[in-house]
Amino acid sequence: MTPPSGVIGTITLNPSVDMHWIVDDFVKDDTNRARRVIETPGGKGINVSKVVRELGGKTHAYAVLGGLVGERLKELAVPLDFPLTSVTVRGFTRMNMIISDVKDRTQSRISAPGPHVSAAELQKFIRLLCAARPQPDWWVFGGSLPQGMAPAVYRELIKTLQAQGACCVLDTDGKPLKEGVRAKPFMIKPNEFEMHRLCGRRLRTLKEYTHEAGRIVRGGVRLVVVSLGPKGALFVSEDKAIHITPPEVEVRSQLGAGDSLIGGLLGGLQRKLSMAEAAKAGVAASVSTVMREAPRLCLKRDISGLLKRLRVREL
DSSP states (O other): OOOOOOEEEEEESSOEEEEEEEESSOOTTSOOOEEEEEEEEESHHHHHHHHHHHTTOEEEEEEEEEHHHHHHHHHHHGGGSSOEEEEEESSOOEEEEEEEETTTTEEEEEOOOOOBOOHHHHHHHHHHHHTOSSOOSEEEEESOOOBTOOTTHHHHHHHHHHTTTOEEEEEOOHHHHHHHHTTOOSEEOOBHHHHHHHHTSOOOSHHHHHHHHHHHHHTTOSEEEEEOGGGOEEEEESSOEEEEEOOOOOOOOOTTHHHHHHHHHHHHHHTTOOHHHHHHHHHHHHHHHHTSOTTOOOOHHHHHHHHTTOEEEEO
16 A cells, blocks of 8 residues: 555646736726736645645645746746646636725636647646656645536546545536536535535525535535635534634635635644544634735634634534
């Protein structure tokens, strides 16, 4: 048996260079001058790696990159202090725009579709993942798919990588999520709206969320985590359901809160914490992130204080 590597691998099929435009008072149909512009490498998988590294864990990010924007993303990733390995495709990695309005503290996000990725380029990337050494104990998949990729791609990746002994975590939406669940990943992390779409109906109470999450667990997913915004997060496994409510804090940005929850939780599992303690670590990382101005994600120094302020309830 291959010994555990202690590495959390993240996979971002449609990464981006995120351009954060800070404006004093955003006005439509007028010229808006930015106070400053911040470039960061983005995408759910890359964000999870940022959190894992911030909290002291080992991580390796994998991505599909193309064109000058892809090269720029590599440059921006250098200071992040974790390896980024990529496959080059013919298209251009996307650039996303986040407008942060200082006056009303709102954020508006414009996401580009991303490049077209051919079947041959995808297969090259899958071979790269299968040949990764050391093989990660965990693989995290997240975000939208680039053009040309079928909704079943996450399902096939999960089957392939779990067959090699890893645990897979899926955080996406719509048909890719429905297809991915069929491969029985270790964990999924929908938010409340993604959970509605996955279940095909609107869920209104914690009891309804718990019931539907339990149904998914009985279908083969070992852990369903539903992020509920200011209402906290729900964690449902075969033998336990936990609801964790965060403390009230000043919300400065919601960008990356779900990615931080995953990074904190997996970092806890990587450190051999119990599921309940790892769940608390995930929520604490998520709260730390919303306390920060984008693009800053969580800070390690916040975690111990936040852990004491969480309310944990077994359902």
